Amino acid sequence: MFPTLVGARVPCLTGWGDVVSVFSRAVNIRHTEGLLVSFIEETRSMTSLSVCIPALFRKQKKGLVPGDRVRFDGLRLVTEDFVVDFLGRPTWQGTLTRDDIKGFRASKVSLVKETLLLKGRDGGFLGLLRRDEAKNLFVDKAVKVLSRIQGAPSRDGGLKGLSGLVGLGPGSTPSGDDFITGVLLGEETLRLLSSTEAKAVAGDQKNMVACSIEKEDLWFAMNRTNDAGRTLLWQALQGYFPEYLIEAVRSVSDAEGKEEIVIAVERAVGSGATSGTDALTGFLFCFERDPPGLCS
Amino acid sequence: MKKILVRKNAYYDSVFLMLATKALKQRPGIKEAVVAMGTEVNLGLLKEIGLFSGETESAKPNDLVIAIEGETEEAVEEACRIAEEALKKRSHGGGGEKEEYRPVSLEGALKIIPEANLVVISVPGMYAAREARRALNKGLHVMLFSDHVSVEEEVELKETAVERGLLMMGPDCGTAILNGKPLCFANVVRRGPIGLVAASGSGLQEVSCCIDRMGGGISQAIGTGGRDLQDQRVRGRMMLMGIEALKHDPETRVIVVISKPPAEELAAKVLSKLEDTGKPCVVHFLGPKALGRRGSVRFSGNMEEAAAMAVALSRGEEYHRSCLSLSEAEASRVAEAEVNRMASEQRYVRGLFAGGTLAIEAMVLFEEEGFKILSNVRKEPGRVLKSPHRSEGHAIVDLGDDVFTLGRPHPMIDPSLREERIAKEAADPETALLLLDVVLGYGAHEDPCGALAESVSKAKGQVAGRGGYLSIIASITGTEKDFQNMAEQKKKLESAGCLVMPSNYQASVLALHVMRKVASKWM
Numbered sequence: 001m002f003p004t005l006v007g008a009r010v011p012c013l014t015g016w017g018d019v020v021s022v023f024s025r026a027v028n029i030r031h032t033e034g035l036l037v038s039f040i041e042e043t044r045s046m047t048s049l050s051v052c053i054p055a056l057f058r059k060q061k062k063g064l065v066p067g068d069r070v071r072f073d074g075l076r077l078v079t080e081d082f083v084v085d086f087l088g089r090p091t092w093q094g095t096l097t098r099d100d101i102k103g104f105r106a107s108k109v110s111l112v113k114e115t116l117l118l119k120g121r122d123g124g125f126l127g128l129l130r131r132d133e134a135k136n137l138f139v140d141k142a143v144k145v146l147s148r149i150q151g152a153p154s155r156d157g158g159l160k161g162l163s164g165l166v167g168l169g170p171g172s173t174p175s176g177d178d179f180i181t182g183v184l185l186g187e188e189t190l191r192l193l194s195s196t197e198a199k200a201v202a203g204d205q206k207n208m209v210a211c212s213i214e215k216e217d218l219w220f221a222m223n224r225t226n227d228a229g230r231t232l233l234w235q236a237l238q239g240y241f242p243e244y245l246i247e248a249v250r251s252v253s254d255a256e257g258k259e260e261i262v263i264a265v266e267r268a269v270g271s272g273a274t275s276g277t278d279a280l281t282g283f284l285f286c287f288e289r290d291p292p293g294l295c296s
Numbered sequence: 297m298k299k300i301l302v303r304k305n306a307y308y309d310s311v312f313l314m315l316a317t318k319a320l321k322q323r324p325g326i327k328e329a330v331v332a333m334g335t336e337v338n339l340g341l342l343k344e345i346g347l348f349s350g351e352t353e354s355a356k357p358n359d360l361v362i363a364i365e366g367e368t369e370e371a372v373e374e375a376c377r378i379a380e381e382a383l384k385k386r387s388h389g390g391g392g393e394k395e396e397y398r399p400v401s402l403e404g405a406l407k408i409i410p411e412a413n414l415v416v417i418s419v420p421g422m423y424a425a426r427e428a429r430r431a432l433n434k435g436l437h438v439m440l441f442s443d444h445v446s447v448e449e450e451v452e453l454k455e456t457a458v459e460r461g462l463l464m465m466g467p468d469c470g471t472a473i474l475n476g477k478p479l480c481f482a483n484v485v486r487r488g489p490i491g492l493v494a495a496s497g498s499g500l501q502e503v504s505c506c507i508d509r510m511g512g513g514i515s516q517a518i519g520t521g522g523r524d525l526q527d528q529r530v531r532g533r534m535m536l537m538g539i540e541a542l543k544h545d546p547e548t549r550v551i552v553v554i555s556k557p558p559a560e561e562l563a564a565k566v567l568s569k570l571e572d573t574g575k576p577c578v579v580h581f582l583g584p585k586a587l588g589r590r591g592s593v594r595f596s597g598n599m600e601e602a603a604a605m606a607v608a609l610s611r612g613e614e615y616h617r618s619c620l621s622l623s624e625a626e627a628s629r630v631a632e633a634e635v636n637r638m639a640s641e642q643r644y645v646r647g648l649f650a651g652g653t654l655a656i657e658a659m660v661l662f663e664e665e666g667f668k669i670l671s672n673v674r675k676e677p678g679r680v681l682k683s684p685h686r687s688e689g690h691a692i693v694d695l696g697d698d699v700f701t702l703g704r705p706h707p708m709i710d711p712s713l714r715e716e717r718i719a720k721e722a723a724d725p726e727t728a729l730l731l732l733d734v735v736l737g738y739g740a741h742e743d744p745c746g747a748l749a750e751s752v753s754k755a756k757g758q759v760a761g762r763g764g765y766l767s768i769i770a771s772i773t774g775t776e777k778d779f780q781n782m783a784e785q786k787k788k789l790e791s792a793g794c795l796v797m798p799s800n801y802q803a804s805v806l807a808l809h810v811m812r813k814v815a816s817k818w819m
Contacts, residue, residue, distance in 0.1 A: 170331060
């Protein structure tokens with residue numbers, strides 16, 4: 001079988017994997033390193049660890065069931081019934097480029113926040129933005145973690161504190177992991193903007209560039225979450241983000257009016273149960289002059 | 297009483313987990329329910345709030361933890377049983393059952409049911425026209441549930457359908473009953489001699505349910521999509537084709553048409569077409585009333601009246617005006633009692649509707665009585681709510697509008713949107729009356745009144761707490777045979793303090809009585 005797109009990190013994996021879940025539009029395989037590689041039907045669901053292979057989902061009967069073994073050899077993915085050939089197939093990078101953020105402006109950040117408040121899905125970390133949300137114990141915990149960041153003397157200390165959110169929250173990908181991914185996406189956006197633009201967007205120079213020590217702390221914390229969360233963080237820490245988030249940043253950047261920003265946010269919010277909402281909340285966290293203002 | 301369940305190596309999708317959490321939290325007697333992965337930090341948190349047991353000690357990040365705290369052992373046990381059942385049904389991982397095959401293309405579906413002659417399409421708007429085109433090209437009738445299809449595409453699809461003698465219901469068509477088969481959002485109604493064509497989903501449901509309540513029955517109910525008669529470019533193609541189909545349907549003896557008022561030229565075409573059928577017809581164009589009769593076509597003043605007229609005609613009887621369950625004097629007495637308990641600052645009606653046509657019916661009635669209503673369904677300057685999320689003055693809101701449903705289910709499916717809005721309205725000291733609709737039937741929430749009852753009680757308590765009284769009037773669109781159990785649903789709303797009327801029209805009339813009295817206090 002020939003995929004239409006191969007995530008950039010998939011050919012780096014070798015060894016064995018087990019099929020752990022089969023949904024109507026995705027099949028998840030757990031690699032021995034504890035990362036989930038996904039066969040997906042739609043390119044919108046791409047990550048750097050996904051293989052878009054619509055043909056698999058058009059078959060009358062699916063070829064994979066939970067428990068099946070799969071072999072990765074860098075060039076191919078081999079199952080009992082078929083082989084998925086990566087060689088020569090288009091690669092999906094999953095990284096943010098300068099082109100993606102060339103129209104990113106401070107004024108757009110506030111529109112993203114305004115829209116997220118209206119359109120975001122409750123249940124995850126949206127309560128960090130919404131002051132009137134009903135009691136949510138995960139949000140309460142996140143508020144405590146983020147308050148420690150407020151009190152932290154430096155940005156270094158702050159991002160160390162952020163690892164306290166790893167694995168926190170509801171969802172098959174815990175909300176905390178989505179939130180951190182959003183933070184890292186925000187950091188990446190700021191990194192790619194020129195320093196003047198970044199300053200205008202973030203408002204505060206010290207909020208801008210993440211350094212390796214902070215990420216090291218998150219690398220260590222990754223084992224505290226489940227496979228789905230670990231897979232997401234593993235990619236985000238290396239600068240790879242899900243397509244829906246890259247598309248959201250690109251669309252906000254390209255937006256010429258409020259309506260386009262609203263559409264971009266709505267599309268991102270439609271991902272997962274609260275994943276899109278949680279990631280955008282984390283993204284906004286990067287741009288707040290006073291991060292705990294999120295919840296004050 | 298607490299109980300913790302741990303499912304090893306569980307891989308579920310997030311949407312399912314979120315819905316499961318919500319369903320557990322809403323169960324009677326349940327104080328707290330947490331459904332989360334067994335990560336270190338989640339387990340720590342559960343320990344902090346006392347939802348921890350020996351079982352959780354062994355939980356790993358890939359395990360699903362369900363922690364439930366309830367008032368009684370029975371409540372917790374029942375919640376656990378329901379959670380287990382839901383997880384079992386949904387099981388995909390760790391050696392669980394394989395998901396039942398669900399085709400992901402039209403071709404796949406046709407392989408399974410090659411004899412199918414109708415396809416229901418519900419895909420994102422950008423793909424909807426393409427799928428509908430493919431279905432029509434295969435000679436299939438189409439019910440296009442999706443919206444966000446351009447008018448140009450709608451015209452092209454309907455032209456193709458007419459050429460091929462196929463139905464092309466939609467886009468944005470949510471209700472139909474064909475040969476006794478309810479499609480998408482529809483109610484279980486008696487079969488009979490009345491055929492409907494409607495450019496309104498909730499309108500079609502309301503009329504078909506009223507017909508059922510009055511002892512009549514439905515032969516066919518054809519939806520056209522809201523733009524069919526509204527947009528000159530679509531030229532009522534499906535309305536005209538639907539009427540033509542009912543003309544030739546031997547089971548149909550009376551035809552009912554429901555729509556917002558069409559352009560004059562289109563209205564004339566529809567009326568000519570109806571006359572041409574040679575069958576008695578009833579027309580209800582929402583908005584300024586065109587009562588009376590033109591040949592075999594009768595005009596009704598509201599949706600309930602359209603149903604009553606059709607039932608009478610189907611029995612060969614003359615329709616006698618008034619189907620109100622409360623006389624003027626009784627309605628006035630009820631209204632008086634409601635208003636007497638209100639605080640002086642309470643002055644506005646707030647209509648929170650799940651059905652767009654039901655919202656319009658209420659709005660038209662109030663406007664005819666001189667009330668200035670602001671709404672998200674209006675386009676005229678000065679009549680549009682500044683923000684659909686916040687009421688001001690007298691307001692009637694269609695919560696099924698796109699602005700509310702992008703990224704979350706329609707309020708007929710998920711009542712939480714309306715629950716939030718009820719709380720907001722109750723917090724406004726100027727709110728005097730809430731007017732609600734509840735729609736039962738296939739596709740709708742399994743216990744909509746049960747879900748609403750709690751927020752209604754809270755809202756009433758909140759207003760009472762500051763010395764006022766919140767009047768709440770509702771109607772239920774449904775039949776005794778709908779799976780939600782109409783009688784039970786009604787009882788739930790009444791127990792929460794709602795006045796429940798048999799139709800949207802009657803609920804609106806009673807609300808009008810109340811608001812007239814409120815207005816007279818302010819004069």
